[in-house]
Amino acid sequence: MDDLKLGVVETRFAELVWAKEPIRSGDLVKLCAKELEWKKSTTYTVLKKLCDKGIFQNANGVVTSLLSQKEFQSRQSKRFVEDTFSGSLPAFIAAFAENNGLSDRDISEIRKMIDAYEGGGKK
Numbered sequence: 001m002d003d004l005k006l007g008v009v010e011t012r013f014a015e016l017v018w019a020k021e022p023i024r025s026g027d028l029v030k031l032c033a034k035e036l037e038w039k040k041s042t043t044y045t046v047l048k049k050l051c052d053k054g055i056f057q058n059a060n061g062v063v064t065s066l067l068s069q070k071e072f073q074s075r076q077s078k079r080f081v082e083d084t085f086s087g088s089l090p091a092f093i094a095a096f097a098e099n100n101g102l103s104d105r106d107i108s109e110i111r112k113m114i115d116a117y118e119g120g121g122k123k
Contacts, residue, residue: 003053004055004072004079005076009036009046010046010049010050012035012036013032013036013043013050014050014055014069014072016028016031016032016035016036017056017063018065018068021063021065022062022063023062023063024061024062024063025044025047025061025062025063028043028063029043029044047063054066054067055067093110
C-alpha cells in the first residue's frame with residue numbers, strides 16, 4: 001500500500017466507488033460507462049489496478065473499499081508532508097498560510113484540532 005498515488009482518472013473512479021459502495025461489479029461497469037464513458041474492459045482494468053494497490057476489493061462480484069476515502073486521503077496527506085516538507089506539519093501550514101492566508105474560521109478549526117489532539121489523544 002506504499003504506492004497510493006492516483007492519477008486524475010483513477011481518482012474519479014475511486015470517488016465513484018466510495019460514493020456507491022458496496023456496488024456490484026456489473027453495476028460499476030454501467031456507472032463508469034455513464035459517468036466516465038468507459039468500456040467494460042477499462043473499468044475492470046482500473047479496478048484491478050486499485051485492488052492490487054490495496055484500496056478496493058472485488059469479492060464475489062461486489063466491490064468494496066479496503067481503505068475508506070478518509071483513510072486514503074490521510075495517507076496521501078501524510079506522504080505529501082513527508083516528501084515535500086521533511087515531515088514537518090508546521091512547515092506545511094506556514095507555507096500554506098503564507099501563500100493563501102488563513103481565515104478566522106480556518107484558525108478556529110485548527111485550534112480545535114490542536115486542543116483535541118493535545119497530549120497525544122485522538123478525538
